[in-house]
Amino acid sequence: MGQYVVELKNITKRFPGVVALKDMSLAIKPGEIHGLVGENGAGKSTLIKVLTGVNIPEEGEIYVDGRKQNIRTPVDSRGMGIACVYQELNIVSLLSVTDNIFIGRSIKKKNGLLDYKRMDEEAKEALESLGHGEIDVHTQCGKLGIGLQQMVEIAKAVAVKAKLIIMDEPTSSLGEGEVKQLVKTVRRLKDSGIAILFVSHKLEELFELCDRVTVIRDGRHIVTEDIENMDNDKLIEAMVGRTLENLFPKEFGKKGNEGLRVEHLVSEGVLRDVSFTAYRGEILGFAGLVGAGRTETMRAIFGADPLDGGKVFIEGEEVQMKNPTEAIAKKIAFLTEDRKGQGLVLSQSVKTNLIMSSMKKLKKNMLLDFKKIEEVSEANIKQLRIKTPTGNEVAAQLSGGNQQKVVIGKWLNSNSEIFIFDEPTRGIDVGAKIEVYNVMNELVKQGKCVIMISSELPEVLAMSDRVIVMREGRITGEIERDTEFFNQESIMKAAWGGKLV
Amino acid sequence: MTKNLKSILMKLAPLVALFVLGIVLAIMLPGKFVRMSNFMNILKQASINCLIASGMLVVLITAGIDLSVGSNTVLGACLIGVLVQNFGIRSPIVLMVSAILICTFMGFINGTLLTRLDLPHPFVSTLGMKNVLLGLALLITDSTPVGFMNKGVDSTLFLGSKTINDFPISFIMVIVIFSIFHVFLTRSALGRQIYCVGGNAEAARLSGIKSKNVLTFVYSLSGFMCGLAAIILVGRVTTANATAGTTYDTDAIAACIIGGASFTGGKGTIWGTLLGAILIATIRNGLNLLGTKNDVQYIVIGAVIILAVTIDVIRNKMEAKARRLAAK
Numbered sequence: 001m002g003q004y005v006v007e008l009k010n011i012t013k014r015f016p017g018v019v020a021l022k023d024m025s026l027a028i029k030p031g032e033i034h035g036l037v038g039e040n041g042a043g044k045s046t047l048i049k050v051l052t053g054v055n056i057p058e059e060g061e062i063y064v065d066g067r068k069q070n071i072r073t074p075v076d077s078r079g080m081g082i083a084c085v086y087q088e089l090n091i092v093s094l095l096s097v098t099d100n101i102f103i104g105r106s107i108k109k110k111n112g113l114l115d116y117k118r119m120d121e122e123a124k125e126a127l128e129s130l131g132h133g134e135i136d137v138h139t140q141c142g143k144l145g146i147g148l149q150q151m152v153e154i155a156k157a158v159a160v161k162a163k164l165i166i167m168d169e170p171t172s173s174l175g176e177g178e179v180k181q182l183v184k185t186v187r188r189l190k191d192s193g194i195a196i197l198f199v200s201h202k203l204e205e206l207f208e209l210c211d212r213v214t215v216i217r218d219g220r221h222i223v224t225e226d227i228e229n230m231d232n233d234k235l236i237e238a239m240v241g242r243t244l245e246n247l248f249p250k251e252f253g254k255k256g257n258e259g260l261r262v263e264h265l266v267s268e269g270v271l272r273d274v275s276f277t278a279y280r281g282e283i284l285g286f287a288g289l290v291g292a293g294r295t296e297t298m299r300a301i302f303g304a305d306p307l308d309g310g311k312v313f314i315e316g317e318e319v320q321m322k323n324p325t326e327a328i329a330k331k332i333a334f335l336t337e338d339r340k341g342q343g344l345v346l347s348q349s350v351k352t353n354l355i356m357s358s359m360k361k362l363k364k365n366m367l368l369d370f371k372k373i374e375e376v377s378e379a380n381i382k383q384l385r386i387k388t389p390t391g392n393e394v395a396a397q398l399s400g401g402n403q404q405k406v407v408i409g410k411w412l413n414s415n416s417e418i419f420i421f422d423e424p425t426r427g428i429d430v431g432a433k434i435e436v437y438n439v440m441n442e443l444v445k446q447g448k449c450v451i452m453i454s455s456e457l458p459e460v461l462a463m464s465d466r467v468i469v470m471r472e473g474r475i476t477g478e479i480e481r482d483t484e485f486f487n488q489e490s491i492m493k494a495a496w497g498g499k500l501v
Numbered sequence: 502m503t504k505n506l507k508s509i510l511m512k513l514a515p516l517v518a519l520f521v522l523g524i525v526l527a528i529m530l531p532g533k534f535v536r537m538s539n540f541m542n543i544l545k546q547a548s549i550n551c552l553i554a555s556g557m558l559v560v561l562i563t564a565g566i567d568l569s570v571g572s573n574t575v576l577g578a579c580l581i582g583v584l585v586q587n588f589g590i591r592s593p594i595v596l597m598v599s600a601i602l603i604c605t606f607m608g609f610i611n612g613t614l615l616t617r618l619d620l621p622h623p624f625v626s627t628l629g630m631k632n633v634l635l636g637l638a639l640l641i642t643d644s645t646p647v648g649f650m651n652k653g654v655d656s657t658l659f660l661g662s663k664t665i666n667d668f669p670i671s672f673i674m675v676i677v678i679f680s681i682f683h684v685f686l687t688r689s690a691l692g693r694q695i696y697c698v699g700g701n702a703e704a705a706r707l708s709g710i711k712s713k714n715v716l717t718f719v720y721s722l723s724g725f726m727c728g729l730a731a732i733i734l735v736g737r738v739t740t741a742n743a744t745a746g747t748t749y750d751t752d753a754i755a756a757c758i759i760g761g762a763s764f765t766g767g768k769g770t771i772w773g774t775l776l777g778a779i780l781i782a783t784i785r786n787g788l789n790l791l792g793t794k795n796d797v798q799y800i801v802i803g804a805v806i807i808l809a810v811t812i813d814v815i816r817n818k819m820e821a822k823a824r825r826l827a828a829k
Contacts, residue, residue, distance in 0.1 A: 304707055328709035342707050345700035347767035356697055356708040359690040367688040410708065 004063070005030045005163050005195045006051065006082065011060030013046055013219075018400065018427060020046040021057065021219040028164060033186060033196045035210035035227070037203070039239055039456060043219035044199050048166055051197075052084045053077035065163075083157030084166040087173070091149050093142030098123040100141050101156045126155040129192065130185045147178030154185065158194075165189065166197040171205060172291065183209060201289055202496065203235055215239055236492060248462030249434060251441040255465070256280035258316055259449030260332075260418050262301060265310035270296045272473040274310070278418070278449050283440060285464030286453040288495045293473040294453045295337055298420045302334040303327045314418070328357055333411035337423040337453070343407040344395045351377045351391035353406050357414040380409035385435060401432025408439055418449045425459065437463060457488050469494035514812070515759050515776040519783065526787040533790050541667050545737065547782035548661075548671035549574070549730045551775060553749055554756040555682050556608075556726030558774045559719050561757050562686075563699040564766025565623040567723045569611060571749030572634035575742070577604040577731025579638040582647030582741030585654055593657040601728035607634055608724015612717035623720070631750070638743035646742040649735060661736020671733045675775070678729070682771040695719060699766035748799075751806060752781055758809040763817065781805070 004027045013021040021043050028034045038044050049055040050062075053071040062069050064080045071077050091100055098116065101123045109115045123137045132151045141149055150170065157165045167186075171179045186196055186209060200206055206213055206227065213230060215222040215238040222238045257280055265274040274297050278284045286294045299305045301312055303321040312319055314330055321327040327334070336342040344353055354377045355362055362373050377391045384405040388398055395406060404424065411419065421440065425433040440463065443450050454460045460467055469477035469491055477494030479485045526534045533539065553570045560567045577600035584590045584599060607630065614626035649658060663670045686692040697705040698715045706712045730749075735741055758764075759780055760773025784805065788798050 302707075323711070324707050325709045325711055334707065336704075336707060341701075342704050345697045345704050345767070347700040348696055352693055352697065355693075356705065356710065359693065363690060367684070368690055368693065370688070414709075 003066070004028055005065065007063040007066075008047075008050070009061045009063070011047075011050060011057045011062075013050060013055055013057045015427075019219055021050065023221070024060070024216065024219060025221050026214055026224070028195050028197060029212075030163070030195055031190055031193045032211045033190050033198055033209050035206040035213035036197055036199045036216065037201070037206060037213060037235065037239060038216035042216045042239075044216060045168075046219070047216065048084060048168055048197075048199065051077065051082055051164075051166060078160060078162075081161060081163035082166070083160060083162035083164070084168065085150065085153045085157065085170060087169040089146075089149055089153050091141045091152060093140065095141060097127075097135060097137045097139055097141055097144075097152055097155075100152055101126060101137075101159050103156075105160070122159060123155065126159040127151065129158055129188070130155060131188055132185070145178070147174050147181055150174070150178075150182065151185065154189075158189070162194065164195045164197060166199070168199045169201065170198070171200065171202065203232055204496075206235075207232075233489075236488060247434070248459065249437055249441065250462055251445065252465070253281035253441075253444035253447065255282050256447055259314070260301070260451070261313040261316070262297075263311045263313070265297060265300060265312075266308045267296065267300055267305065267473075268308050270473055271300065271307075271310075274470075274473070274475055276468055276475060276478070278451050280417075280447050280449045281444055282465040283444055283450045283452055283463055285460040285467040286451065286470060287457065287460045287467055287491050288455075288470040288476075290455055292470040292495065294470050295422055296473075297470070298334060298422060298451070298453065301327070302332060302420065304334070328414055328416070331415065331417040332420065333357075333414055333416035333418065334420045335407055335411055335422060335424055337426060339400070339403055339407060339427075343410075344403055346396035347394060349392045350381070350386065350388050350395055350398070350406055353395050354380050354391070354409045354413060357410050361415075376413060377409075380406075380413065384409050384412075384439070401428035401435075404428050404432065404436065408436065412439075416448075418451070419443055420451045420453075422453045423455065424452065425454070425456070457491060460491070461486065461488065467491060471495055471497050515761070515773060515780055518759075519776060519780045522780065522783055522787070526783070526790075530787070530790050534787065537667065539786070539790075541664070541669060543779065543782045543786045544672040545669040546786060547778045548669065548675050549733050549737065550749070550752045550756055550781060551672075551675040551778045552678065552726050552730040552733065554753040554774050554778050555679060555771060556723030557753040558757045558760075558762055558769050558771060559682075559686070559695060560623070560723050561754075561762040561764065562695055562766060562769050563702075563716055563719050564764070565615070565716070565719070566627065566754070566764070567608075567611065567623065567720060568627040568750050569607070569630040569634055570723060570727050570753055571746035572631045572638065573604050573607050573724055573727040574730045574734060574749055575744075575746040576607065576634045576638040577601070577728050578734045578741040578745070579642045579647070579743050581657065581731065581735050582649070583641045585649065585652055586647050591653050593654070596654065596657045597732050600731045601725060604728030604731060605721055605725040608727065609717065609721040611724065612720030615720065616713040616716050627720075635743065635746075642741065642743055644743065646740045649739045649741070657732070658736035658739060661733040662739070663736075671737070674729075674733070679771050679775055686771060691715070691718070696767055699768075748802070751802060752778075755802065755806045755809060756781055758806065758813060763813050764810070765817070777809075 007027040009025050011021050011024045024047065036044055046055055050057050053074045053076050056072055062071055069080060092103065098119050102119050107115045107119050120137050127133055127135050130151055135148060135151065141152060170182060174182065189196060198210060210227050212224060213227050214224040215235065217239060259278050259280045261277040263275045265271050271293050288294050300307045303323045303326055312321065319330055321330060340346060351373060355373055359368065362369050380386065381388065381391060386405045387402050395403060398406065424436050440450050440452065452463060465481050467479045468475055471494065476497060479490060553574060557567055557570060580603050581596045581600050584596055590596060611627050611630050614620055615623050620626045660674060661671050694710045694715055697710060698712045702712045756777035757769060757774050759777035760769065762769025784801060785798055788801060
């Protein structure tokens with residue numbers, strides 16, 4: 001037996017265009033609660049996927065109980081006693097608790113039928129070990145609250161005798177009472193000798209629960225420390241600290257008139273009274289945690305989702321935009337965060353993608369003017385330095401950074417005045433990032449109005465003229481660039497807010 | 502280089518298949534298959550499927566499917582029959598326009614059911630409509646075929662029956678319409694938007710394309726093509742029979758898939774569909790000349806469809822692999 005239940009040594013995992021994990025190491029002791037923390041995009045998800053056999057690293061070694069192992073599939077991982085409770089629960093809501101706990105590994109009687117007696121017993125045992133014997137194993141899971149569904153998910157892990165349970169943002173969708181329950185359960189698991197890898201955004205939780213904590217940044221291991229030796233500042237510094245000057249070529253425009261103003265936007269359960277103003281010639285940054293309502297705000301303004309209340313003004317005039325077509329006609333451009341799902345038509349050519357929002361302007365008589373389209377797309381490819389053999393290449397063939405440039409090109413062609421960029425640099429390499437920043441600089445200098453949603457604090461701080469922070473569907477802070485509060489600590493405070501129980 | 506060669510071969514696959522099939526049939530049927538009159542016969546047989554398949558192609562490009570085309574076509578034909586027989590209408594314009602209108606309207610309903618009721622997949626709406634339309638066709642004809650001989654409506658029938666120097670007028674019509682489709686799909690804004698909606702409806706919507714309207718249009722267009730096919734149909738068989746359309750759905754889908762369209766949408770060309778339709782007509786023609794009955798034809802066409810989809814799946818996998826390699 002080794003000193004650690006699971007140990008990752010020098011793991012490297014690359015995706016096209018990005019290195020998700022670089023020389024990453026992590027060691028988890030038996031029966032400890034080990035916190036894993038890092039910014040969005042730091043590589044936490046990839047690390048979890050390496051442990052659960054979803055992603056296979058190119059380099060590095062994995063030891064389980066001191067023995068070197070290859071984890072190539074999720075089945076391998078489960079066989080070695082590693083289980084994961086994902087943020088999005090894997091619960092089949094129409095099936096019973098027992099069925100869910102034994103999904104994929106049901107116990108059969110000799111005659112080939114399911115042995116529900118034994119399965120019910122074992123399911124009950126697992127739930128009791130979590131302190132939740134009150135859950136009836138015959139209930140349909142969909143009828144349980146989200147907190148209890150999570151318990152079923154954890155029971156699933158306990159039932160396979162997991163030695164390590166990974167919990168990915170387990171409290172993100174829970175209410176206060178449910179969080180309390182979870183904390184109790186996690187401690188119980190620890191007492192029974194199970195190690196927990198607790199991935200969380202919420203620093204208070206880490207301080208309350210964890211024995212040790214590891215900080216990951218840009219796919220690298222930054223520090224692992226006993227929690228007693230850490231404090232808020234040290235953690236945050238480890239999470240974000242890096243040299244910013246060269247990465248972010250910020251240039252300033254001249255702040256002009258009001259471009260976009262929204263008042264009291266309400267969308268039930270998502271947005272609670274959101275009001276802000278964006279001016280021409282400035283980059284207005286939107287900071288906050290994933291799920292804070294930033295994307296939802298922009299989608300509602302753009303007419304992609306319906307609003308339950310509120311007003312939108314462009315250049316001081318109230319406007320109604322019921323769908324994206326109307327928003328584009330009002331000269332709004334919206335670069336979505338999900339490039340592949342919502343930004344591009346991957347099966348179509350670069351050229352087609354570039355003109356998707358501006359086909360109306362590229363017509364001669366009844367038909368598309370191919371000469372003009374050729375000119376426009378060639379100009380885009382040159383200006384944005386899109387690396388593609390020709391404009392006829394299908395978008396799917398391009399790397400992430402170049403795909404993003406195609407989406408940007410699409411919106412530049414729409415001649416918009418208000419540009420909303422949602423996570424414009426997510427998942428693209430540093431070089432492409434700088435080019436995206438330069439596009440934003442150029443737009444601002446032309447006097448256009450730029451809104452940038454970003455979950456990377458250094459990016460928000462370096463590129464924005466003003467920052468709005470959102471939390472739980474509300475605006476919780478607005479900070480001008482030349483004030484003393486224009487720093488990570490203030491934004492973090494506004495974004496993280498609430499305390500753990 | 503090799504990659505280009507492969508992709509060209511993939512595109513030419515239906516042509517190669519047609520060629521090979523031609524040689525095989527020529528050997529198996531000496532003196533029967535290779536005759537001008539037989540070739541013209543194949544084109545005549547292919548015309549109806551060509552027209553229906555062109556509408557089907559556009560639907561498939563949007564990652565949808567229209568299972569109601571066969572019923573819609575016979576409904577159009579039966580409407581013409583009823584107008585002639587029960588109402589004594591002789592005017593070719595009135596007869597043709599009514600068939601086209603009713604079929605287009607049924608296509609519009611297909612599109613509306615899909616986009617406004619948010620039915621999960623066009624499979625549901627068009628499968629339902631397939632039965633509704635067949636029922637309507639049986640209802641208006643009282644389940645009895647209507648004959649057109651000696652009813653003074655030859656000027657309505659000529660499109661499906663007449664030839665110029667033995668060349669069927671119906672196939673000339675196909676070539677003209679396919680040329681229009683080619684321009685429409687490749688050079689018009691709406692045509693490109695159809696591909697975009699098929700490739701990623703949400704991205705298209707967020708780029709300002711009214712995806713729902715585009716889809717409704719696409720199904721209406723499919724209905725419109727059924728209307729044209731109905732006019733050819735009455736000319737070719739000179740009867741309007743509600744049960745005549747059983748093979749049309751599968752033949753149209755098969756023609757598109759053989760021609761390079763994919764169930765996952767975003768792909769397919771009109772010329773590929775033309776080849777696909779001719780290939781199917783050739784298979785049916787060959788089997789007829791060989792003296793086989795309907796039973797064998799069903800089996801063969803079924804197998805061809807599965808084969809064509811299998812090829813499509815392999816093609817997709819190859820493309821995905823090429824993409825992964827290119828990404829590295």
